[in-house]
Every structure is written in C-alpha cells, then in structure tokens.
Amino acid sequence: xxxxxSEIFVKDRQLVIPGETLAKxxxxxxxxxxxxxxxxxxxxxxxxxxxxxxxxxxxxxxxVYIPKTGDGVIGLVEDMQxxxxxxxxxxxxxxxxxLSEAVGEYVDLNKTDISIYYDINDLIYAKVLNVxxxxxxxxxxxDHRARKLIGxxxxxxxxxxxxxxxxxQGSMIELIKNKTKCQIIVGQNGVVWIKGExxxxxxxxxxxxxxxxxxxxxxxxxxxxxxKGE
Amino acid sequence: MGxxxxxxxxxxRLDGRSLEDFRPITVEVGVLKSAEGxxxxxxxxxxxxxxxxxxxxMHPRHLQDPQRAILRCRYSxxxxxxxxxVRPGVNRRSVEISKVLNEALSNVVFFEDYPxxxxxxxxxxxxxxxxxxxxxxxxxxxxxxxxxxxIKDLISSCSVGKVDGxxxxxxxxxxxxxxxVDMATATIGNEDKxxxxxxxxxxxxxxxxxxxxxxxKGCAEIYERQKNAFKEKYKAGEIDVES
Numbered sequence: 154x155x156x157x158x159s160e161i162f163v164k165d166r167q168l169v170i171p172g173e174t175l176a177k178x179x180x181x182x183x184x185x186x187x188x189x190x191x192x193x194x195x196x197x198x199x200x201x202x203x204x205x206x207x208x209x210x211x212x213x214x215x216x217v218y219i220p221k222t223g224d225g226v227i228g229l230v231e232d233m234q235x236x237x238x239x240x241x242x243x244x245x246x247x248x249x250x251x252l253s254e255a256v257g258e259y260v261d262l263n264k265t266d267i268s269i270y271y272d273i274n275d276l277i278y279a280k281v282l283n284v285x286x287x288x289x290x291x292x293x294x295x296d297h298r299a300r301k302l303i304g305x306x307x308x309x310x311x312x313x314x315x316x317x318x319x320x321x322q323g324s325m326i327e328l329i330k331n332k333t334k335c336q337i338i339v340g341q342n343g344v345v346w347i348k349g350e351x352x353x354x355x356x357x358x359x360x361x362x363x364x365x366x367x368x369x370x371x372x373x374x375x376x377x378x379x380x381k382g383e
Numbered sequence: 384m385g386x387x388x389x390x391x392x393x394x395x396r397l398d399g400r401s402l403e404d405f406r407p408i409t410v411e412v413g414v415l416k417s418a419e420g421x422x423x424x425x426x427x428x429x430x431x432x433x434x435x436x437x438x439x440x441m442h443p444r445h446l447q448d449p450q451r452a453i454l455r456c457r458y459s460x461x462x463x464x465x466x467x468x469v470r471p472g473v474n475r476r477s478v479e480i481s482k483v484l485n486e487a488l489s490n491v492v493f494f495e496d497y498p499x500x501x502x503x504x505x506x507x508x509x510x511x512x513x514x515x516x517x518x519x520x521x522x523x524x525x526x527x528x529x530x531x532x533x534i535k536d537l538i539s540s541c542s543v544g545k546v547d548g549x550x551x552x553x554x555x556x557x558x559x560x561x562x563x564v565d566m567a568t569a570t571i572g573n574e575d576k577x578x579x580x581x582x583x584x585x586x587x588x589x590x591x592x593x594x595x596x597x598x599x600k601g602c603a604e605i606y607e608r609q610k611n612a613f614k615e616k617y618k619a620g621e622i623d624v625e626s
Contacts, residue, residue: 168614170613172534172571197533215530216530216531217497245497246440288498
C-alpha cells in the first residue's frame with residue numbers, strides 16, 4: 154500500500170516565514186495561517202507556530218483585524234442612517250450597528266432623532282454579533298460590557314499583539330490598571346481606550362508592550378517602568 | 384562614462400567581482416513606521432524601498448471584488464535616482480514595470496482571504512544602478528510578508544545577462560548599458576517556477592537556457608538572504624503570546 158510517513162519539522166512557538174514547510178504527510182491538519190500543497194503543510198504568514206494535537210496553526214506577528222463573531226471591539230461612529238449606525242472598527246470592513254441591537258426600548262422614528270443614542274464621532278465598545286460571508290459585520294450593544302466611551306484617550310496597536318497586552322488571564326493589563334489607577338478597555342481590534350489620572354503613563358506602557366512584544370521578561374520591565382512613574 | 388574596450392578581463396568584471404557573483408546585498412525589513420509593511424533591498428548601488436498598505440477598504444468602490452482582494456502595484460523612480468533627472472510621475476516604463484511586478488506578486492498572494500479589499504504596494508527606487516525591477520520586487524515581497532498578507536512563498540528576483548560574450552549574474556552599472564543581453568527573472572521561493580522573465584537583447588537558444596540555469600541559482604541565493612532578514616530581525620526572542 155501507499156504508506157505515507159508523516160513528519161513534523163517545527164516546534165511550538167518557532168518563528169516561521171511564508172513558504173516554510175511545517176510538516177509532511179496527512180496526519181497533520183492545517184489550522185489558521187497554513188495551507189496544504191502536495192502532501193506538505195506550509196505557512197502563509199510570518200508568525201509563530203502553534204501546535205495543538207494534530208492541528209498546526211500560525212500566530213501572526215502582523216496583519217489587519219478581521220472581525221470574528223463574539224469579539225469585543227472599540228469603534229468610532231462614522232455615519233448614521235435612519236435605523237443604523239456605521240462604525241469604523243479599525244478593519245478593512247466597516248461594521249453596522251442596527252437600532253434594534255443598540256436600544257432596548259421602543260423608538261418612534263417619526264419623533265426621535267437617533268443621534269440622542271449615538272452620534273457621529275462617538276466611541277463605543279460593542280460586540281460583534283455576526284459576520285456574513287460577504288464580510289458584512291453586525292455589532293450589538295446587547296452585552297453587559299458594551300457601552301459608550303466618554304472622554305479618555307485612544308491608542309491603536311497591532312491587532313495580533315492584543316493577547317500579549319492582555320497577558321495570561323489578563324495579568325498584564327491588570328498590572329497596568331492597578332499601577333496607574335486608570336480604566337482601560339482593550340478591543341480585539343487593537344484599539345485601546347484609557348481614562349484616568351495617569352493616562353500618559355498607561356499609554357507609554359502599552360506602546361512599550363507593542364514595540365517590544367517579542368522579548369522575554371517584558372512583565373518585569375513594565376513593572377519597573379510603572380513603579381518609576383513618569 | 385563611455386564604452387570600455389573590454390568589460391570582462393581575466394574573468395573579473397568592471398567592479399572586480401567574478402562572473403557569478405552578486406554585488407553586495409543589503410536587506411532590511413520594517414523601515415517605515417506608518418506602512419503596515421516595508422522593506423529595503425539593495426544590490427550594490429541600486430536602492431529599492433517598498434511599502435505595503437492594507438488590506439484596506441478598496442476605493443474607488445466599483446473596483447471592489449466581492450470574492451477577492453485587489454492588488455495594486457506602483458513602481459516609480461525618484462527624480463534624483465539617476466545622473467540625469469527622472470521626470471516625476473507616471474511614464475511608459477513605470478507603467479510597464481508596475482504591471483509586471485503586479486503580475487509576479489499576484490502569483491503568490493491568497494486573495495480570497497480578504498474579499499472586497501485592496502492591497503497597495505509602492506516600490507520606490509531611490510538610487511538606480513541597473514536591476515531596479517529585481518530589487519524592487521524583492522523588497523515588495525518582503526514588505527508583503529511584514530504586512531501580514533498571506534502569501535504562498537517569497538518571491539526572489541535577480542538579473543542575469545551576457546556581457547562580452549560571457550554569461551554573468553546580476554547586471555550592474557555599465558553592463559546594463561553596454562552589455563549584449565539583460566534578463567530580469569524572478570522565481571517563487573527557490574522553486575523552479577518563474578514569475579518574471581523579461582529579456583532585452585539578441586540571444587541564442589543555448590545561451591537562453593544557460594541564463595535560466597544561472598538565474599535559478601541566483602534566485603535561490605536571494606531567497607536565503609530574504610529569509611535571513613526575518614530570522615535576524617526577530618531573533619531577540621520568541622514571543623510568549625497566549626492564543
């Protein structure tokens with residue numbers, strides 16, 4: 154029989170570049186960021202290998218945000234129509250927030266202007282309700298964390314570095330929150346909202362994490378930086 | 384400079400390298416802050432800078448494709464890139480090169496991953512000393528990877544040619560002007576798949592195949608250099624991220 158031996162060439166968390174062969178044979182399955190060609194699994198992104206059972210995936214080092222159902226995102230209201238808001242979510246695709254998903258009460262459209270709920274240039278934290286195949290993104294405010302964000306400042310980081318900013322079980326972001334006494338909300342789309350007295354320090358820490366995300370011992374460095382203050 | 388009586392003496396070329404040597408190659412990735420991906424690729428005095436923006440919302444809207452992304456490539460030479468001033472803006476040559484670069488890159492990009500978007504690639508030649516389209520293509524491939532655009536493999540490009548009756552690698556300087564043949568090639572990674580092949584000059588069939596063989600070797604070397612650029616940039620440590 155035609156017995157093909159499967160073989161894996163990479164280890165967990167190894168840096169790979171596009172076109173690099175990750176594994177051979179049919180015993181491994183391509184997860185995100187990989188493709189199969191003639192019995193070989195290859196990477197299509199620059200990133201780190203993620204191994205899980207038989208699945209091989211790539212955690213990208215860069216790239217734009219592609220919305221996924223269930224993601225919490227921070228967006229800026231760009232436009233308003235009769236019953237929808239159009240929201241810029243730092244992605245190639247604009248999102249739509251329908252009135253029914255935004256407001257819990259009955260709204261008489263003849264009498265009310267919907268800008269009393271959300272106006273153009275408002276910042277909102279919303280949840281992605283659904284992403285259609287043609288990349289139409291629907292948001293919802295039907296979530297206990299969803300709200301309008303008033304005041305504060307906004308930073309944008311590379312979306313693929315959001316997990317690093319949050320840390321294991323939220324350790325990194327909690328550290329910054331505790332040390333600076335700021336309110337911080339991180340959207341999966343790489344937009345970060347900060348409000349509090351020491352916004353500047355928090356912003357500096359977040360930007361440091363973004364630019365030095367690939368070094369080890371980053372938590373200690375951030376702790377030292379926050380202890381020292383400005 | 385006028386034409387030299389002989390451009391190859393005792394197997395050494397004008398700049399002292401042997402027939403199958405590259406000029407010194409410099410590769411650098413992530414040089415521009417505002418672009419999603421950027422890279423510099425130098426073949427000796429040829430200096431190409433590439434920047435990639437996107438995938439981003441495609442404007443004008445009527446060019447959007449609901450099934451796939453659109454790649455737009457722009458090649459241009461800086462006014463100060465050669466001895467004689469280059470008139471800025473689009474000209475016949477830059478339109479042609481933009482088109483061949485676009486077609487070469489289109490072979491590797493996974494367009495269907497980003498429907499309705501546009502990916503913009505800008506290739507700027509800051510200093511020209513022959514083989515600019517090859518340097519530009521190498522830089523563009525690196526910038527695409529840096530931008531996180533999914534691609535099958537890197538594109539590696541080099542020029543080969545015939546100077547004084549000898550087959551040589553990496554045409555540079557006066558060889559471009561006074562040589563007999565100049566051929567720009569590019570392959571997908573180090574595979575035997577050509578995505579760019581332009582010949583200028585008169586050539587026999589035998590010589591053509593010799594040039595192709597040399598081009599394969601050259602592109603494989605460039606491929607290694609491109610790979611090393613990334614390995615070097617991120618060698619500081621492997622990222623400890625939670626997925």
